[in-house]
Amino acid sequence: MSISTVAKNLSTAAIGATVIVLGIGAVAQATVLTFDDIAPVSDLAPIPNGYGGFDWDNFYYRNGSDTGISLTGYDNGRVSGDYVSFNGFGEPSLVSNSIFDFNSAYLTAAWNNGLSVTVEGLNNGATLYSKTVVVDTTQPTLVNFDYFGVDELRFTSFGGDLTHFALDNFTFNEKATSVPEPTLLPALLSIATLSAGSVLRRKQQQNTKLKQS
Structure with missing residues (x-):
């Protein structure tokens, strides 16, 4: 040679x-939030800050298997377990943390078929990503977002009188220790x-x- x-x-x-x-140290481990490991509630309650390491603004959770909401998107939108999260009062909702990657989530319209949900990924107040999906009440829709390096997610829904949506199996990568x-x-x-x-x-x-x- x-x-x-x-x-x-x-x-x-x-x-x-x-x-x-x-x-x-650059490898991150995927985590799935199912909302089934929060304290059980008889009806609905705000998602407590700190769940999954996030702050939750206007996000609630409820038992989708309750008979009063059977056959709605809350019921049909359950992917794992009984509980799902949703945007309170049908208004915009936020999820924030230190830097993370938002991989995917299941979205379902709670009341109206053809509901549009826009999900923005932000970093330090600047919008890096934005995706709008149309969902129905009959079954959950898996949406692969692949939002990298964000510190906030903003969910906004529109279309119809009732603009609530169900969210389940929120999957993300929390950033590990950065490179040297x-x-x-x-x-x-x-x-x-x-x-x-x-x-x-x-x-x-x-x-x-x-x-x-």
């Missing part, structure tokens, strides 16, 4: 090792480069000894 080939391979290995080091500080990057790159250079020098010395013998 030529010296140039060895150098190329070592450089590739050094870069790969650095990328691996920088990637440590920028000031550490040159040091990590230097370590990887020095390691590759050391191996290359030893290879050159071995080749020189072989030629002299």
Whole structure:
């Protein structure tokens, strides 16, 4: 194997090792909020702040299996367990936290078929994403949002007299520890480069000894 080939391979290995080091801590674990692990209620109640690590503004939860709302979107919108969340009074509702990725959720119109629900993903007050979906009362609709790096979600519904929607199986990735500080990057790159250079020098010395013998 030529010296140039060895150098190329070592450089590739050094870069790969650095990328691996920088990637440590960047993996996030998906979490699903089903709203079934909040304290049971006889009718409905606001989702308490802190549930799932979020602040919930105008989001309530209720038992969709109650006979009084059977065959409505609250009943049909249940994906796991008995409880679903919904936007109080049919008004806009917010979910906020530190930086997270919003993966997906199931949405169902509570009362009116053809209900439109707009979901915005924001970061520091700026809208990064916006998606509008049309949902019915008969079954939940899985919506894959893939909103990355947001700190707030804003849900707004419209279409018909009653604009409540049911939300279930809210899936997100909470960001893990970030990559090393920028000031550490040159040091990590230097370590990887020095390691590759050391191996290359030893290879050159071995080749020189072989030629002299």
